[in-house]
Amino acid sequence: MVRTTAVDKNGLKKGAWNQEEDDKLRAYIRAYGHGNWRELPKFAGLSRCGKSCRLRWVNYLRPGVKHGNFSKEEDDLIIQLHQELGNKWSTIATNLPGRTDNEIKNHWHTHLKRRGKQSQASNVQAKEQSSETPESLISPCKKLEAADVANNTPSLPIILESFPLSKESSDHSSLSAGVSFVAEDSLTLMGIFEESGEDFWTQPFVGDNTYDQDDYTSSFALYYDYNLDFFDQVLQELPDN
């Protein structure tokens, strides 16, 4: 499900990213931050436009991005927020830790659209029958947290579903999406963030510009380092097929 690579009239590549490009982009941002997206590909040695680099980073390479397996709570939250906000995917995404606007948008169109319509119809009915406090006044994140507590499934970035089975896997998208760590480790890291006084998951991506060398000791960078090291370690341990 990946676009084949092509080259446009400016000699810039389009289409699917490969592992080498992902590595270059990740390494560059790790070292220097993204700064100016338009200039970034030139300095990073990538034949891509800045927009493409930004998109790849934001949606797949950025630490903490979750992929696949939307929980029922997440589905419900998306439907509710869509009823309140409409197609404000980026705003909706800020209420779903680790999810990107693009993925939420895709998920909506492929899975939730019909459900959303049904839900909207039933909500209108319910509002007419009830004068209780509207659920929309309750913080969506609070509701997600409550659901997590009820299910004993914290909405932390415990991302195991798309881990690569082989180094030789051709699906580099899922490979990079698998930048992950085990649940126990994620909880440890959350402790680091709590201690740092930053609400990382409710302000999910403020760290994007924290990769400049001056600020490299930030907790975000620590988290990022951990991810990369863990990922490298997993790659090393994978058997060659």
Next chain:
DNA sequence: AAAAACATCAACCGCCGGGTC
């Protein structure tokens, strides 16, 4: 088994708003 239809989702495109000169 093959073809057609449908589903999925990564990536592209065009537009908009904010900032700068």
Next chain:
DNA sequence: AGACCCGGCGGTTGATGTTTT
């Protein structure tokens, strides 16, 4: 004031996987 640049957003496309006929 307005032209330009840039980042970000939402809509859409299209390649590929899956299911149905």
